[in-house]
Amino acid sequence: MANFLIAALYKFVHLPDFESLQAPLLERCAANGVKGTLLLAEEGINGTIAGPSEGIAAILGHLRGDPRLAALVHKESWSEKMPFYRMKVKLKREIVTMGVPNVHAATMAGTYVKPGEWNRLIDDPEVVVVDVRNDYEVSIGSFNRAVNPCTTSFTEFPQWVREQSAEGGLLHGKPRVAMFCTGGIRCEKSTAYMRTQGFDDVYHLEGGILKYLETVPPEESRWSGECFVFDERVSVVHGLEPGHYEFCRACRLPLSAEDRASAHFVEGVSCPHCHDQHTPEQKQRYAERQKQVELARQRAERHIGVRVELKKAAKENP
Template sequence: MSKFLVAALYKFVRLEDHAALRGPLLDYCEAHGVKGTLLLAAEGINGTIAGPQAGVHAVLAHLRADPRMADLSHKESWAGEMPFYRMKVKLKREIVTMGVPDIQPQSMAGTYVGPADWNRLVDDPQVVVVDVRNDYEVSIGSFAGAVNPHTSSFSEFPDWVRTQSQPGGVLSGKSRVAMFCTGGIRCEKSTAYLRTQGFDEVYHLEGGILKYLENVAAEDSRWQGECFVFDERVSVVHGLERGSYGLCRACRQPVSEQDKLSEFYVEGVSCPHCHGRHDDARKQRFAERQRQVDLARGRGRRHVGVRLAPAADATAAGATVADMPEAEPS
């Protein structure tokens, strides 16, 4: 039975005092048994948290007690096991990193399209449908017919738009563009950016893929495959049930059951995506890390390392054994 509530949230709002919010927010989450990652920046808040239902709702109420976040929205799902190992509240320049200054999602984002109306929009042959997620996310699932920009990070997206707006590009001469991402936050910025580039009819899936999978029945769906998520579930399917993918701890790419049958798959050390990319010294470190994980698993515990100070380097300290990819969780 699922017993941990998972809440994905974000809001673009001016938080000039975001650094001062970090400590009290971290303490409040930990006091209520809530784990996950929250990103704070001057432009707002973004993240995913999980824990007992009462604890998660307490944290959401705590955030909404700030008048600037009174209308903060979130998406809920359930997990049978705690999908995070610790609670982290990080200070960032952007809550989703595009690297383009002066983008104003609060006022410039495209038109929201709810899950119930999304099929009709993407079925229109005059609409270019763009998946704004990273390539490793797209590789395990996307909407039928969607364009994959093949980006490795969201900061590459503006260059892709500029290139594809040139004659012969998929955006050249197109007036109607629909975009989607995991939870909606990347679409807020990507549609705002497109509008600054002269695109007038820009749409995005309200609530992202997660809201679509939650609300649209599988038999009516245009979704194909699974949806990558930034927690220990790794992927979800319709109804937000846990998917079939695992995670390679060496390269942090999703791995299928077929990948695990490969001669290049060694749990915690390598997979078909990253075999040959790491030197022997690094592989030895990965193997030792996996040995510690296996020992903890044998004792019925999780090997999670220790909570680090905000400025510490988690990789250098070796404390973040099972962290998910350092990317936008929504």
């Protein structure tokens, strides 16, 4: 039985006093058994939290009690296990980091396209469909016809746009562009950036891939593969059911069954993506950590995340 409600949320809105929101929000989450990560910045709020349904309702009610966040929209899914190990409320310069000044997603974002209308848009051969997620996310699933910018960070996206806007590039001549991402937040900022570069016909999937997978029937879907998510579920499929990927505990990249069958895969230590990127000393530490995980598993205890919670408790009770 799924016992933990997961809520993914974001909103671009002017929050000049965002720093003062941190402590009350963290306190309210702790009181309601809610864990995850929330980012606060002058441009808004972003994050994913999980907990008992009444706890999530309490946090959403707390947020929407601020008139500026009254219209906050969230997406829900369920998990049998708590997908997070602690609660973090971080103060940031941006709630999704692009590194380009004066890109105001709250007022400059492109045209929203609802999931039920998305297929018709991306089926148009005159529309350039762009996946604005990072390369490792795209690698496990994307929409048919979608272009992969092959970025390792969202900060690389503006450079890709500049390169593809040159003669011979995919964006030369400023065609109609449809963009999508996991939950919609990167799309709002990317379409706002595109508009600063003179693109008038830019669209983005409202609610992101998650809302599409939640609402569009599989038989009508243009989606192939699975959708990476930033918690212990690793990936989800249609209906937001858990997917088939696992994390590499050394590099945090998603691993398929084929990856785990590789000679380079050593649970908790290395995988085909990172086997040659860590020193022998690092691998030894990872192996010791994995040993402790396995011992905890044999005792039916949780290991990952416990160390962080013990350190926190030590600080609070010196």
